[in-house]
Amino acid sequence: MTALVEPEKRRQKSPYRSIVIKLLKTIGTIAVTMLGLLFVTFIIGRVMPIDPVISIVGERAxxxxYMAAYKAMGLDQPIVxxxxxxxxxxLNGDFGVSLLNARPVAEDILRVFPATLELATLGTIIGIVIGVPLGVIAAVRRGSWIDQITRVLTLVGYSMPIFWLGLIALLIFYGILGWVGGPGRVGIFYVDxxxxVTGMILIDSLIDDNWTVFRDAMSHIILPASLLGYYSLAYISRMTRSFMLEQMSAEYIITARVKGLPERTVIWGHAFGNIKVQLITVIALSxxxxxxxxxxxxxxxxxPGIGSYITTALLSADMNAVLGGTVVVGLVFVCLNIFSELLYKFYDPRAK
Known part of the structure; x- marks a missing residue:
């Protein structure tokens, strides 16, 4: 009897064991990825033709x-x-001190990253809301005028330089028509x-119940978010169309139509349901x-987001800020990949 009970206990514990193993593998993958990123940024910081000591003490020191600062920064130690x-x-959140403003780089990143997060999130939402239905319709009506327009829009989105579109959009919608706010997150009268609370001014204005600031912030963000959304839309709609074309020619779709199922059910319930997992990767990458x-x-x-922050730091040879921002962006990529894997398992039981 004891010999039969012990295998049963082992079988009951096996699911927890597999979960722990998968969790350890995920943590190990994250650790190796981040270690490689840190190694690359560390090497870049050392091979750049910029003396970090001179940047701090000045050329007339x-x-x-100079030697006191050199030792204080640990540059006299072996490279390992x-x-x-x-x-x-x-690991302790210390990216050094910015040479431009003498503030910790971590504080600067916490201040500027929410602005980029807000802008990219709104742009991605625009890309999803318009790009996914557009890609589905283009695939279902392959060869029609809707399909042709979609292909032209995606081609333009890939081909046109975004800085040129930005300048033209500013000239037309802000300079000539005056439909949107100008550069910056809010007008000068609404700063601070x-x-x-969150660093994202749209959410903060809603929390504060200040609809005047919310409307002004929306008028400023809608144009750059729409440009990013157009870029995201071009990628998402093109991939959605490609995925849907593959599904629409599958045998199960033909069978569903032969059974007399409504076309909406065939398209959105069957074909689109089978590309959700693929779209997760596309949207996460976008x-x-x-x-x-x-x-x-x-x-x-x-x-005032992390992109302009890193660019300004790079032009000013502020390597602490550049490397700190690079590490944060890399961490965001890793987190999004993990999140997409979790969604895989939610939408596709075969991934469990």
């Missing part, structure tokens, strides 16, 4: 001052020891009017791309 110190500092690649948009629209 004495030799004694410096790398471990760098990892330890990053709403208390910062979102991550907007978080990282909105540099030109932020510069054109004077948007």
């Amino acid at each position: 004495t030799q004694e001052t 020891i410096q790398f471990f110190y760098y990892i330890w500092d990053v 009017v709403v208390p910062s 979102y991550a791309g907007l978080l990282e690649g909105s540099v030109l948009t932020e510069i054109i629209f004077a948007w």
